[in-house]
Amino acid sequence: MLESLKEFAGHFFVTGEPLIYMSDVAIVVVSLAIVFTLTYLKKWKWLWKEWLTTVDHKKIGIMYLISALLMLFRGGVDALLMRTQLALPNLHFLDPQHYNEIFTTHGTIMILFMAMPFLFALFNIVVPLQIGARDVAFPYLNAISFWLFFFGALLFNLSFVIGGSPDAGWVSYPPLTELATDPGPGENFYLLSLQISGIGSIATGINFIVTILKMRAPGMTLMKMPLFSWSVLASCIIIVFAFPALTVALALLMFDRLFGTHFFTMLHGGNPMMYINLFWVWGHPEVYIAVLPAFGVISEVVATFSRKSVFGYKSMVAALMVITVINYLVWAHHFFTMGASAGVNAYFAVATMLVGIPTGVKVFNWLFTMFRGRIRLTLPMLWAIAFIPCFAIGGATGVMLAAAPADYQYHNSFFLIAHFHQTLIGGVVFGLLAGLYYWWPKMFGFILDERLGKWAFWFFNIGFYVCFMPMYALGFMGMTRRVYTYPAETGWTGLNFVSTIGAYLMGIGFLLIVAQVLYSIKYGKRDVTGDPWDGRTLEWALPSPVPHYNFARIPEVSELDAWWHMKQNGETLAAQNKKAPLEPIHMPKNTGRPFIMGVFFFIAGFGFVFNWFWMGAIGLIGVVITLIARSQERDTEYEIPAEEIRRTESALGRL
Amino acid sequence: MKSRWWKGLILGAFSLFALTGCSEKYPVLHPVGPVGEQELFLIKFSTLLAAIVVIPVIALLIFIVYRYRDKPDNQAPYQPEWSESKTLEFVWWAIPILIIGILGAVTAKQTFALTHPPKNSGEPLTIQVTSLDWKWVFMYPDQHIATVNYAEIPAGRPIQFVLTADAPMNSFWVPALGGQEYAMPGMAMRLWLQADKTGTFEGKGANFTGKGFAHMTFDVKSVNESDFNKWVADVKKSAPALTKDGYKELRKPSVMGKKSFSSYPKDLFMDTVMKNGGKYMNNHWMMMDQQEKQMDHHDH
Ligand code: HEM
Ligand SMILES: [Cu+2]
Numbered sequence: 001m002l003e004s005l006k007e008f009a010g011h012f013f014v015t016g017e018p019l020i021y022m023s024d025v026a027i028v029v030v031s032l033a034i035v036f037t038l039t040y041l042k043k044w045k046w047l048w049k050e051w052l053t054t055v056d057h058k059k060i061g062i063m064y065l066i067s068a069l070l071m072l073f074r075g076g077v078d079a080l081l082m083r084t085q086l087a088l089p090n091l092h093f094l095d096p097q098h099y100n101e102i103f104t105t106h107g108t109i110m111i112l113f114m115a116m117p118f119l120f121a122l123f124n125i126v127v128p129l130q131i132g133a134r135d136v137a138f139p140y141l142n143a144i145s146f147w148l149f150f151f152g153a154l155l156f157n158l159s160f161v162i163g164g165s166p167d168a169g170w171v172s173y174p175p176l177t178e179l180a181t182d183p184g185p186g187e188n189f190y191l192l193s194l195q196i197s198g199i200g201s202i203a204t205g206i207n208f209i210v211t212i213l214k215m216r217a218p219g220m221t222l223m224k225m226p227l228f229s230w231s232v233l234a235s236c237i238i239i240v241f242a243f244p245a246l247t248v249a250l251a252l253l254m255f256d257r258l259f260g261t262h263f264f265t266m267l268h269g270g271n272p273m274m275y276i277n278l279f280w281v282w283g284h285p286e287v288y289i290a291v292l293p294a295f296g297v298i299s300e301v302v303a304t305f306s307r308k309s310v311f312g313y314k315s316m317v318a319a320l321m322v323i324t325v326i327n328y329l330v331w332a333h334h335f336f337t338m339g340a341s342a343g344v345n346a347y348f349a350v351a352t353m354l355v356g357i358p359t360g361v362k363v364f365n366w367l368f369t370m371f372r373g374r375i376r377l378t379l380p381m382l383w384a385i386a387f388i389p390c391f392a393i394g395g396a397t398g399v400m401l402a403a404a405p406a407d408y409q410y411h412n413s414f415f416l417i418a419h420f421h422q423t424l425i426g427g428v429v430f431g432l433l434a435g436l437y438y439w440w441p442k443m444f445g446f447i448l449d450e451r452l453g454k455w456a457f458w459f460f461n462i463g464f465y466v467c468f469m470p471m472y473a474l475g476f477m478g479m480t481r482r483v484y485t486y487p488a489e490t491g492w493t494g495l496n497f498v499s500t501i502g503a504y505l506m507g508i509g510f511l512l513i514v515a516q517v518l519y520s521i522k523y524g525k526r527d528v529t530g531d532p533w534d535g536r537t538l539e540w541a542l543p544s545p546v547p548h549y550n551f552a553r554i555p556e557v558s559e560l561d562a563w564w565h566m567k568q569n570g571e572t573l574a575a576q577n578k579k580a581p582l583e584p585i586h587m588p589k590n591t592g593r594p595f596i597m598g599v600f601f602f603i604a605g606f607g608f609v610f611n612w613f614w615m616g617a618i619g620l621i622g623v624v625i626t627l628i629a630r631s632q633e634r635d636t637e638y639e640i641p642a643e644e645i646r647r648t649e650s651a652l653g654r655l
Numbered sequence: 656m657k658s659r660w661w662k663g664l665i666l667g668a669f670s671l672f673a674l675t676g677c678s679e680k681y682p683v684l685h686p687v688g689p690v691g692e693q694e695l696f697l698i699k700f701s702t703l704l705a706a707i708v709v710i711p712v713i714a715l716l717i718f719i720v721y722r723y724r725d726k727p728d729n730q731a732p733y734q735p736e737w738s739e740s741k742t743l744e745f746v747w748w749a750i751p752i753l754i755i756g757i758l759g760a761v762t763a764k765q766t767f768a769l770t771h772p773p774k775n776s777g778e779p780l781t782i783q784v785t786s787l788d789w790k791w792v793f794m795y796p797d798q799h800i801a802t803v804n805y806a807e808i809p810a811g812r813p814i815q816f817v818l819t820a821d822a823p824m825n826s827f828w829v830p831a832l833g834g835q836e837y838a839m840p841g842m843a844m845r846l847w848l849q850a851d852k853t854g855t856f857e858g859k860g861a862n863f864t865g866k867g868f869a870h871m872t873f874d875v876k877s878v879n880e881s882d883f884n885k886w887v888a889d890v891k892k893s894a895p896a897l898t899k900d901g902y903k904e905l906r907k908p909s910v911m912g913k914k915s916f917s918s919y920p921k922d923l924f925m926d927t928v929m930k931n932g933g934k935y936m937n938n939h940w941m942m943m944d945q946q947e948k949q950m951d952h953h954d955h
Contacts (some may be wrong), residue, residue: 096866169863175840176823176864181788266841266932272824273839306723309738315748337826338837339844342770346763353755353762360708360751361744367715368743372734374725385720389713396705399755403762405769406697408834409683412826412861476683478830480861483869490857491680 053590055139060146061124068118078106083503089488099484100167107170113153115290118432129539132217134550137210139588145200147598152197155605159189166190174264174272185609191254192605205239219557226537231296234324235289242285249278280331288327294431298384301434305381306373312365319358336404345404352402379453383434390426415475418468441532445544446524452516460509467502470495536564541573543652549585552649574654585640597626682831688849689773690833704754772813773849779813783924786825786838788908789867800890803914805874809883810853816846821927826862841932850877870910890915
């Protein structure tokens with residue numbers, strides 16, 4: 001009995017690596033510390049009532065943000081481990097298996113558990129405020145989305161200490177990921193955690209499409225809507241059309257692994273190309289899901305800090321919508337070299353290049369937004385300015401990759417790695433950081449310290465170029481991606497070493513951002529006006545942080561840049577509030593059920609990872625029960641009395 | 656028109672070299688055959704077109720940020736409401752459209768060109784390549800010899816590599832000769848390459864296949880015709896035969912060095928394709944545009 005228990009534990013827990021034991025200890029210590037602190041400060045109830053059960057879009061946004069930053073840390077540590085291993089030839093810092101696991105978790109985490117929640121954080125925090133709404137269209141569903149993401153991410157990260165991490169890359173191509181060549185539970189962790197968080201993402205997509213189409217303030221026609229909200233609309237349309245393809249790909253591969261079907265094995269008539277197509281039918285749009293909101297942030301930031309309306313608003317909207325359509329039609333550029341005929345490759349090459357056209361237009365419009373403006377080099381603006389050249393080069397190398405015959409030489413090489421990091425870091429991450437600095441005061445009521453922020457900015461930026469420019473050259477030298485080491489004769493040592501230095505510079509940049517946040521919590525300048533940047537859009541009309549019902553009275557909008565024009569006309573929110581007596585506001589009640597549903601999804605996922613079908617069944621039954629319980633619920637709203645609103649508003653100087 | 660292109664090309668190439676340094680360590684930039692050369696042309700051409708947009712963008716950005724910075728004594732014009740100009744916007748819809756139009760046309764033309772064997776060269780030679788965990792097996796159907804992790808080829812003749820995998824799929828890449836193509840189980844896919852010079856060029860498995868992936872490199876040795884024939888004769892004379900059992904042994908996951916075999920089971924390659932699901936695929940279709948006389952290895 002004891003023996004078999006020991007053997008089970010030997011498989012169940014990941015063993016044999018000092019790094020892992022250290023993390024085991026760290027996880028236990030941190031968990032204990034959190035439990036202790038919460039108990040000591042008597043905060044359990046607060047945690048449950050204020051956060052775990054909340055349906056407030058702003059709080060959900062903040063929880064997304066915290067998760068994203070934690071995942072950025074995890075993914076960043078993965079990156080540094082990889083760069084350390086590659087710094088010199090023939091290193092044995094990581095063995096091949098370990099290296100394979102790390103590049104897999106790095107890619108998966110950065111895209112699905114860092115970029116996605118970071119985006120959703122901004123969607124949640126900003127969109128309802130920007131369009132003058134009290135919440136998203138479906139607050140309850142919004143909470144479910146978050147908890148599905150959260151428990152999906154938890155399941156994925158658990159693989160580090162229990163069962164073993166996935167090791168077949170973030171694209172997870174069969175046949176490598178079929179049971180015969182990848183028997184461990186790691187791949188199951190990948191499939192199930194992405195599946196669970198993916199359901200949440202689809203729900204978020206639907207939620208924000210409806211929010212934006214249906215809940216804009218009176219007078220805000222679509223063509224008077226701020227560009228960030230437009231970009232969220234575009235991103236969500238893509239989510240809704242693209243994520244189902246991922247859902248199907250993951251589900252079929254899971255059937256292959258759990259139930260012995262043959263969707264993606266060539267035996268018995270399956271075909272891995274089906275997976276590869278489905279994956280990229282999602283995977284390519286996914287990169288635009290991530291980058292379009294970053295475009296939106298840049299549009300807001302550049303206009304605000306140039307004190308000028310965004311140039312070519314109509315072109316900007318048209319460009320977003322053109323990208324939203326074209327980006328579905330280009331997925332096969334990820335496998336030009338998998339035997340497609342010349343006609344197919346030529347079509348996908350040209351279609352891919354077309355995306356460069358609207359992208360180029362946007363870049364020029366940003367430049368001319370600054371032209372004849374007054375540019376303030378605040379932190380958000382610095383990141384936005386850094387975004388432009390970096391993304392322009394990334395887009396240009398994208399167009400180069402799209403030239404199919406040239407791609408035969410770039411594909412799977414470090415050139416490709418450089419391209420997509422340039423678009424994902426120089427595009428998505430720079431954009432999101434600009435947004436983070438920009439809206440931080442709105443979220444927390446204080447401004448992040450400039451001095452530390454500038455240090456972080458320079459470390460991160462210089463680090464970026466030092467890390468990734470050498471990779472273009474390494475691609476021309478024939479260095480393939482995903483190798484855990486290389487012989488010295490290749491001549492790749494120098495550039496790899498430089499690249500590793502760059503990676504560490506970026507790591508320092510990240511730590512400086514953390515230091516900046518901690519420092520500013522205590523010493524950061526408080527934002528008492530609610531409009532620290534002299535903003536243009538409605539969210540800056542509100543006090544920071546925003547009261548939970550957002551707008552005491554839904555404002556009337558007559559122009560683009562609504563708040564800017566209100567200020568120009570000497571109007572204030574207080575004046576709008578005074579126009580008529582305030583009325584009571586209906587708000588959705590907090591509920592613990594989305595959290596509980598997330599727990600059940602987690603239980604189900606964990607069960608299927610280990611082929612414990614009984615446990616999977618329990619989890620799924622739990623999910624169904626929470627759904628039924630919700631459908632029986634009638635009393636889901638409460639009313640904030642007018643008197644309370646009046647008190648809150650006058651305390652905030654808005655009445 | 657033509658001369659301007661070439662000027663541009665030289666410029667583009669120059670900027671590439673400035674970026675990467677000029678040396679034989681860069682096989683992609685120093686191809687030794689017509690396929691790699693055509694691809695290099697497209698690499699340079701697209702770099703140049705991209706540079707036409709990117710460099711002015713960066714220059715403009717620097718200029719604008721400097722000129723319109725928010726300083727009290729800044730005399731530059733300030734027009735907070737100026738946000739539309741049909742002419743300007745027309746210009747920057749037109750520039751990318753033009754550039755993408757040109758690049759798209761050239762790309763499409765090249766894509767078709769590369770499916771044919773390089774023109775004006777000698778008699779094609781076929782080599783069948785099987786990717787295993789974690790090694791490459793080369794079979795010469797006309798010479799009836801086989802090798803592991805290296806291939807000799809006659810310089811100046813187009814080589815038709817026919818690729819499959821008897822393990823998770825990989826990608827066959829010899830950067831000095833030209834771009835890659837996947838080797839997939841159950842399929843037989845073709846890649847034309849040619850070396851115009853003699854020498855040894857490194858090849859690699861480019862698509863991740865698990866633990867031993869990093870060690871899946873191989874050599875392609877380009878020699879002149881008579882040396883090639885001599886090598887074939889040598890292998891026939893001195894190397895052992897590859898038996899069915901020997902192949903089973905090879906198939907087991909392992910990393911190994913170079914090997915030569917004086918013969919191999921006749922239909923091993925197509926049997927491998929068929930066994931891995933090729934019977935469900937129309938492999939004939941995949942290689943449709945190849946010359947019919949090379950079809951004799953899969954008339955199933
Ligand atoms: C004009 C814009 C762009 C073009 C023309 C373009 C083109 C391409 C092409 C052709 C590939 C495939 C290369 C190969 O596998 O050999 C590729 C890969 C990739 N691109 Fe882009 N791209 C563009 C923008 C972006 C953006 C904005 C992002 C992200 C925000 C992005 C992220 C990626 C990623 C993640 C991959 C590689 C995925 C992988 O194989 O793991 N790209 N791009
Ligand atoms: Cu793509």
